[in-house]
Amino acid sequence: MQISGAEILVRSLQEEGVEFVFGYPGGAVLEIYDAIFRQQEFKHVLVRHEQAAVHAADAYSRSCDKVGVALVTSGPGATNAVTGIATAYMDSVPMVVISGQVSTPAIGLDAFQEVDMVGITRPCVKHNFLVKDINELATTIKKAFYIAATGRPGPVVVDVPKDVTQQLAEFHYPESVSIRSYVPVTRGHPGQIKKAASLLAEAKRPYIYVGGGAVQGGASAEVTELVKMLGVPCTNTLMGLGAYPGDDRQFLGMLGMHGTYEANMAMQYCDVLIAVGARFDDRVISVPSHFLAQPKKIVHIDIDPSSIAKRVKVDVPIVGDVKHVLRDLIDLMKQNGQRPDAANLAGWWKQIEQWRSYNSLLYTPSTEFIKPQSVVQKLYEITGGDAIITSDVGQHQMWAAQYYPFKRPKQWLNSGGLGTMGFGLPAAIGAQLANPNAQVACITGEGSIQMNIQELSTAKQYHTPVKVIALNNRYLGMVRQWQEFFYGTRYAESYMDALPDFVGIAEAYGHVGMKIENPADVEGALREAFSPALKERLVFMDFRTDQSENVFPMIQNGKGLDQMDLPPHMRELQIAPFENNRDYGNMC
Amino acid sequence: MRHILSILLENEAGALSRVVGLFSARAYNIDSLTVSTTEDPTLSRMTIVTHGSDEVIEQITKQLNKLIEVVKVIDLNESDHIEREMMLIKVRATGKDREEMKRMADIFRGRIIDVTEKTYTIELTGTSDKLGAFIEAIDRSVILETVRTGASGIGRGERILKI
Numbered sequence: 001m002q003i004s005g006a007e008i009l010v011r012s013l014q015e016e017g018v019e020f021v022f023g024y025p026g027g028a029v030l031e032i033y034d035a036i037f038r039q040q041e042f043k044h045v046l047v048r049h050e051q052a053a054v055h056a057a058d059a060y061s062r063s064c065d066k067v068g069v070a071l072v073t074s075g076p077g078a079t080n081a082v083t084g085i086a087t088a089y090m091d092s093v094p095m096v097v098i099s100g101q102v103s104t105p106a107i108g109l110d111a112f113q114e115v116d117m118v119g120i121t122r123p124c125v126k127h128n129f130l131v132k133d134i135n136e137l138a139t140t141i142k143k144a145f146y147i148a149a150t151g152r153p154g155p156v157v158v159d160v161p162k163d164v165t166q167q168l169a170e171f172h173y174p175e176s177v178s179i180r181s182y183v184p185v186t187r188g189h190p191g192q193i194k195k196a197a198s199l200l201a202e203a204k205r206p207y208i209y210v211g212g213g214a215v216q217g218g219a220s221a222e223v224t225e226l227v228k229m230l231g232v233p234c235t236n237t238l239m240g241l242g243a244y245p246g247d248d249r250q251f252l253g254m255l256g257m258h259g260t261y262e263a264n265m266a267m268q269y270c271d272v273l274i275a276v277g278a279r280f281d282d283r284v285i286s287v288p289s290h291f292l293a294q295p296k297k298i299v300h301i302d303i304d305p306s307s308i309a310k311r312v313k314v315d316v317p318i319v320g321d322v323k324h325v326l327r328d329l330i331d332l333m334k335q336n337g338q339r340p341d342a343a344n345l346a347g348w349w350k351q352i353e354q355w356r357s358y359n360s361l362l363y364t365p366s367t368e369f370i371k372p373q374s375v376v377q378k379l380y381e382i383t384g385g386d387a388i389i390t391s392d393v394g395q396h397q398m399w400a401a402q403y404y405p406f407k408r409p410k411q412w413l414n415s416g417g418l419g420t421m422g423f424g425l426p427a428a429i430g431a432q433l434a435n436p437n438a439q440v441a442c443i444t445g446e447g448s449i450q451m452n453i454q455e456l457s458t459a460k461q462y463h464t465p466v467k468v469i470a471l472n473n474r475y476l477g478m479v480r481q482w483q484e485f486f487y488g489t490r491y492a493e494s495y496m497d498a499l500p501d502f503v504g505i506a507e508a509y510g511h512v513g514m515k516i517e518n519p520a521d522v523e524g525a526l527r528e529a530f531s532p533a534l535k536e537r538l539v540f541m542d543f544r545t546d547q548s549e550n551v552f553p554m555i556q557n558g559k560g561l562d563q564m565d566l567p568p569h570m571r572e573l574q575i576a577p578f579e580n581n582r583d584y585g586n587m588c
Numbered sequence: 589m590r591h592i593l594s595i596l597l598e599n600e601a602g603a604l605s606r607v608v609g610l611f612s613a614r615a616y617n618i619d620s621l622t623v624s625t626t627e628d629p630t631l632s633r634m635t636i637v638t639h640g641s642d643e644v645i646e647q648i649t650k651q652l653n654k655l656i657e658v659v660k661v662i663d664l665n666e667s668d669h670i671e672r673e674m675m676l677i678k679v680r681a682t683g684k685d686r687e688e689m690k691r692m693a694d695i696f697r698g699r700i701i702d703v704t705e706k707t708y709t710i711e712l713t714g715t716s717d718k719l720g721a722f723i724e725a726i727d728r729s730v731i732l733e734t735v736r737t738g739a740s741g742i743g744r745g746e747r748i749l750k751i
């Protein structure tokens with residue numbers, strides 16, 4: 001029997017086991033919406049802005065093991081989706097975005113609501129397709145899901161002209177696809193793994209640096225096993241948080257621009273570094289030459305060869321899936337009884353404990369102002385460290401990363417690579433739908449939340465009881481911090497005047513709003529928001545936080561990992577610059 | 589350093605712009621680019637001449653390989669290879685220049701493929717260097733027009749690029 005292209009599309013999504021499609025209708029996709037209307041297998045979630053559809057689908061995917069799906073119309077619907085697509089691309093999130101397109105005969109004629117979606121998104125997708133032939137539609141959808149989810153994951157755009165959705169054809173959904181020009185690697189080269197094992201066994205100051213690839217690759221158990229087995233220290237990137245349990249002693253915290261003192265010092269002064277699904281980002285190692293000036297052997301495990309030797313030359317590149325590579329590495333080391341020398345390791349730990357003893361995340365408590373860090377800490381306490389946390393971009397994002405030690409992977413959802421303000425709320429909605437029984441909180445700023453605040457309406461419609469934790473410092477705080485440090489406190493356009501009454505906004509959308517101005521009220525308010533009475537409600541919490549608080553430690557542009565700007569209490573200590581050669585004599 | 593990359597890619601709409609887009613987005617250089625279908629109509633073969641440090645060339649190769657439609661990439665510089673480019677050059681051929689142009693074409697093993705009373709159009713094939721040398725060798729003022737294809741390359745001997 002012949003069915004329409006729109007029905008083929010819908011059936012294909014059903015075949016892929018899609019649960020939710022996040023989208024927004026329009027002329028070019030009316031046929032598809034009609035087909036969705038006539039089916040029950042998956043649910044459509046109507047957002048209030050296409051960017052939010054993509055973020056929600058993205059976070060849905062980040063918080064479970066499925067490919068997120070978004071559907072937008074041609075022209076403005078498609079362009080609105082682009083920020084979301086680029087966000088997912090930078091963080092390697094598997095997603096399929098279906099965009100409507102004008103009918104094939106109209107393509108290229110500057111037709112109403114025509115944009116070259118394939119052209120616009122080419123630099124920020126893993127791959128994209130324009131489907132001109134209805135007979136290729138089903139296979140293309142199959143390919144899109146396959147490409148999105150395998151290898152280094154990423155978003156795939158499928159642009160579907162309106163006439164293709166209206167034509168008729170037989171529906172055959174291929175059971176599998178193979179693409180001759182696309183063959184992702186999984187197993188690492190045994191010779192390379194052997195070299196990695198030897199390096200680790202000979203290491204005096206080993207360090208495991210774990211990134212988003214371990215989260216995406218579901219390799220948290222293997223990471224933990226390796227670190228535990230060898231008794232070595234471990235750090236996570238912003239994207240890797242949760243891959244190794246944040247409350248474990250062997251975890252040194254996040255590293256990088258706003259990483260802990262011990263995590264960054266260990267990164268600089270280790271002698272063998274194992275990079276696991278992490279890409280030596282500029283926000284992590286800062287200046288490669290400074291990082292490498294301290295000699296170290298580097299093993300780099302990544303599924304994408306182009307991530308290896310991009311910013312940093314490594315000694316042992318291993319192309320493969322982290323889960324498989326780590327499994328092989330662990331098994332090999334076990335089998336050979338290989339492990340680093342205990343005395344050396346003890347010396348290394350002694351040094352690390354000294355670094356850790358400075359407590360670089362210490363901040364000055366206050367009874368006058370709400371310290372943003374304390375809100376995150378209380379949130380951790382009250383949610384038992386178990387909530388799924390989404391965030392926006394800015395200081396609040398860093399405080400969330402620093403003060404909520406994530407226990408498990410996929411618990412922390414944020415835009416790291418693109419740094420997209422406006423990600424948090426739609427992401428929370430997507431995550432809540434994927435995890436209906438989980439507590440979901442969105443830690444945001446008064447700046448970021450306003451970039452997608454309209455999604456409060458979506459949250460109402462779909463009963464997603466997320467808790468919005470706005471750390472409202474009345475500033476584009478991260479911008480203000482840079483202006484304080486680097487632009488002589490000239491706060492150019494970083495102060496937001498005329499802020500809305502967020503409680504009123506929340507209530508107008510049918511939610512619960514709270515304004516918290518006194519440090520003494522923080523705990524009570526949070527307890528109430530997370531109480532059974534409000535379990536089914538979205539609660540918007542407007543915390544008026546200390547306006548002048550800064551994120552520490554911080555590595556300024558151009559500075560090295562061991563050249564952090566330290567918090568006030570550490571500055572007072574006047575810690576002598578760490579001299580590697582002198583200290584290592586008695587250390588190891 | 590100058591590198592000559594051979595790329596086998598799916599003969600699909602948009603594949604070429606993906607390659608070109610990659611070079612501009614990542615600020616790599618393209619000195620020349622040629623592309624056409626192969627004996628297998630589902631595949632295109634592209635030759636890109638580029639330059640950059642070893643690290644940059646390594647990244648270019650990896651990034652190209654990452655494109656879904658790219659089937660294979662080889663850096664011809666890694667071993668012996670042959671490289672050819674074709675140039676059509678229209679020159680003024682009047683008076684004493686007429687004889688001189690004919691002589692130069694012969695020396696460079698070019699062929700005169702179009703003749704008018706005042707002009708010759710010469711077809712010249714060789715390495716890019718050789719075509720450059722021809723332009724250097726003749727009097728600039730007689731050149732009316734040049735068009736070059738950009739280099740195509742192939743490995744020497746048994747070395748082949750195929751799926």
Ligand SMILES: Cc1cc2nc3c(=O)[nH]c(=O)nc-3n(C[C@H](O)[C@H](O)[C@H](O)COP(=O)(O)OP(=O)(O)OC[C@H]3O[C@@H](n4cnc5c(N)ncnc54)[C@H](O)[C@@H]3O)c2cc1C
Binds near residue numbers: 092151237277322323
């Ligand atoms: C305001 C702000 C401040 C920031 N500060 C910091 C900071 O202090 N510290 C910090 O770490 N980041 C920080 N970031 C984030 C930073 O910009 C990068 O997004 C982040 O560091 C990249 O993390 P990653 O290296 O883990 O790589 P990801 O972007 O997570 O990339 C994952 C890597 O793993 C690979 N991979 C994927 N799947 C697999 C698999 N199955 N097997 C093997 N490999 C795989 C991929 O190919 C890729 O190379 C900040 C961002 C913002 C917006």
Ligand SMILES: Cc1ncc(C[n+]2csc(CCOP(=O)(O)OP(=O)(O)O)c2C)c(N)n1
Binds near residue numbers: 471473475477478479
């Ligand atoms: C879409 C977008 N525009 C601009 C920026 C640059 N930017 C980064 S952080 C920031 C300030 C965010 O302010 P707020 O949400 O209030 O968070 P705070 O830093 O105050 O916690 C800005 C403007 C960005 N990351 N994203």
Ligand SMILES: [Mg+2]
Binds near residue numbers: 394
């Ligand atoms: Mg703010």
